[in-house]
Amino acid sequence: MAADGTEHAGSTGDGTVGKALDVLDLVAQYGRPVRFSDLLEHRLFPKATLYRFLQxxxxxxxxxxxxxxxHYALGVRLVRLAHAAWAQSSLAPIARPFLDELAAATGETIHLAQMDQAQVLYVDKRNATRPVEMFSQAGKVGPAYCTGVGKAMLAHMPEAALERALQRQSFHPFTPQTLSTRTALRAELVTIRACGYAFDREEHEQGIICVAVPILSRSGQVMGAMSVTSTTQRTTLDALEQQVGRIKDCAAAISAAAESWRFPEQNQRGE
Amino acid sequence: MAADGTEHAGSTGDGTVGKALDVLDLVAQYGRPVRFSDLLEHRLFPKATLYRFLQxxxxxxxxxxxxxxxHYALGVRLVRLAHAAWAQSSLAPIARPFLDELAAATGETIHLAQMDQAQVLYVDKRNATRPVEMFSQAGKVGPAYCTGVGKAMLAHMPEAALERALQRQSFHPFTPQTLSTRTALRAELVTIRACGYAFDREEHEQGIICVAVPILSRSGQVMGAMSVTSTTQRTTLDALEQQVGRIKDCAAAISAAAESWRFPEQNQRGE
DNA sequence: CCTAGTGGTTCCATTATGTGAAACTAAGTC
DNA sequence: GACTTAGTTTCACATAATGGAACCACTAGG
Incomplete structure (x- = not known):
């Protein structure tokens, strides 16, 4: 699972397969079907080569x-593959009952996320009873440095992986509250690591706040994170903080469930 | 879009990329993480080659x-890609509001499906009582020859693509009502094509019935299909048939929306 | 302690494959 | 009818994939 240091060059890395996948990413980048020449403009590959890849x-x-x-667009085969990926590789299916319970208990929006290429990938979501329209859905990605789940995961990553991840943050100041330097973020990560939970103080979207906790394996590896999200109109950070105990319990339960799922019947050996 | 004759060898087709994707499929096949040697047993590739692909x-x-x-498992990058695929290539995002409306009006379960490799791929679903959950349901595949949506799509495919698709049906008799020969199916497809809608008469699951209509582009190409599903306990085929007009309207509306989506206003770059 | 067996990783000569400049075709312009 | 623009095909060349075999790291069993 290695939720932390997922390498993956991004820029053309290994062999022909890597290049082909870059093309795929390129198409994904556009939110809409694209023409051959649109893709060609990226100067990623010469005409003939790109053409062959597309074929x-x-x-x-x-x-x-x-x-x-x-026009080219992403194919449905991806949807099929992703269903399998979601089911076998993400925490989502394991976490589902726990999220349901937490959603019912809190009445707020719940997010479940994992790290992917130094970004936050949302793998599941529970809507609040009073739903709020916002940026997130299963499969969507978001920045790590200015979201609750992102910071919760970063804070618990080993130094090497963290450094690599930090390298890849844009630190775009979405709101006045956004932490926009590496050092500012690092400072907060220390605090988060100490207390075991992270706030999003309207750092990504004005008016949206959340509290997030990491989901750690028994060996301390970051598997993912979950958050309870709300708005400043509806609640406060202090009120959210009250929930931390409950959320941590939930995270622990998910972790335990994941652990036993990974070693179905093997004799468990402590490290 | 070519919702019909999506080729895709299945068995090792084109080049290195094709082979790599075969490996991906192989991993997807197992519903669980797999060891190197598990995959090796398929004799698809020699040891060293498989190893390199996995790397x-x-x-x-x-x-x-x-x-x-x-253990190897499908990676989260797929989930991310699929989100993009789902959003840009499937009918789902376009159809969403129409499905919502239909779900509200009928109070029954609604399926939206497309063809993928001669199988039915469900891309969205409305569950009368519960809210939508994305990948948990969307992304599943099912047989074409014994589902309403499958037959609706097959019935409206051009002969060449149909023949190829029929070639790939298993005709496994799930229930006593399952059409289990090519000729029986072909006969029904003619009827379906004539009247413009298809029934599932408990052909896939005992007690589950549905009525389905194809979603056709203006040029008559099959883009997908949608169905209203229920149980024999709750309703009858005749009652479902009453709904056909409404469902056809809905399909037409989706088709029209899709058509205008395909030729969008230019120039809008996300991120 | 040695030997055989299993499961995974690395080497490296061979050759298949992918590469991309350029030539070509098919549609639009002006 | 000359002139772009957009996509497709060709082909000599070199890179990159191939896979048999050797190699390690363990575990088991004698």
């Missing part, structure tokens, strides 16, 4: 190609 | 590798 990927069902308009 | 894919975040146990 191969289309052939494989990873892309779809509308012959009418000549 | 590359892990590197790329398409697989995750638990160093403790040596």
């Amino acid at each position: 191969t990927l289309t052939n494989q069902g990873m892309l779809s190609h509308d012959v009418q308009t000549g | 590359t894919l892990t590197n790329q975040g398409m697989l995750s590798h638990d160093v403790q146990t040596g």
Whole structure:
């Protein structure tokens, strides 16, 4: 699972396969179907090469190609694969009952997230009874340095992985409250590590606050994080802090469930 | 979009990329993390080759590798990609409001599906009582020859693509009502094509019935299908048939929305 | 302590594969 | 009818994939 140091070059890394996947990412980047020449403009590959990749990927069902308009889009095969990925690799299916319970208990929005390429990937979500429209859904990604779940995970990562992850944060100041320097973030991570939970003080979106806790394996590895999110109109950080105990319990329960799921019947050996 | 004849060899097709994706599929096949030697047993590739693929894919975040146990699983990068795929390539985001409306009006379960490799891929669902949960349901695949949506789509495919798709149906008799021969199915497809909607008469699951209509582009291409599903205890085929008009309207509305979506206003770059 | 067996990783000569400049075709412009 | 623009095909060349075999790290069993 290695929720921490997932390497993955990003820029053209290993071999032909890596390049092909870069093309896939490129298509994903656009939120809409793209033309050949749109992709070509990125100067990632010469014409012929790009063309061949698009053909191969289309052939494989990873892309779809509308012959009418000549547009390429991500293929449905990905949806199928992702369903399997979601089911077998993410915490979501394990965490589901616990999230349900927490959602019912708190009545707020719950997020479950994991790290992916130094970003936060939301893998599940429970809507508040009074739903709030906001940036998140399963599969969506968000920044790590200015979200509760992101900071909770960063705070509990080993130094090497953390450094690599920090390198890749944009520190874009979404709001006046956004921590926009490496040092400011590092300082807060120390506090978070100490107390075991993280706040989002409207750092990503004005009016949106949350409290998040990491989900750690028995060996202390970061597996993911979960948060209870609300708005400044509805509640306060102090009120959210009250919930921390309950949330931590929930995280612990998920961790335990994950642990036993990973070693179904093996004799467990302490490190 | 070519919702019909999505080729995609399945067995090792084009180049290195195709092979790598086969490995991915292989991992997906197991519902659980797998060891190197499990995969090796399939004799798809020699040891060294498989090893290299696994390394590359892990590197790329398409697989995750638990160093403790040596298990491989599908990587979270897939979930991210799929989110994009779901959003940009499936009918789901376009159809969403229409499905909501239909769900409210009928009070029954609604499915939205597309073809993927001669199988039915569910891309969205409305559960009368419960709210939507994305990947938990969306992303599942099912057989084409014995589901309402499957038959609705098959019935409206061009002959060449249909033949190819039929070739790949298993015709496993799930229930006594399952159409279990090519000819029986072909006969029904003619009827379906004529009237524009398809029934599932407990052909896939005992007690589960549905009525489905295809979603066709203006040019008559199959883009997907949708169905209203219920149980024999709750309703009858005749009662479902009453709804056909409404469902067809809904399908037409989705088609129209999709059409205008495909030729969007240019120039808008996210992030 | 040695030997055999299992499961995973690395080497490296061979050659298949991918590469990309350039030529080509098909549609639009002006 | 000359002139872009957008996509497709070719082909000599070199890179990158291949896979048999050797190699390690363990574990078991004699």
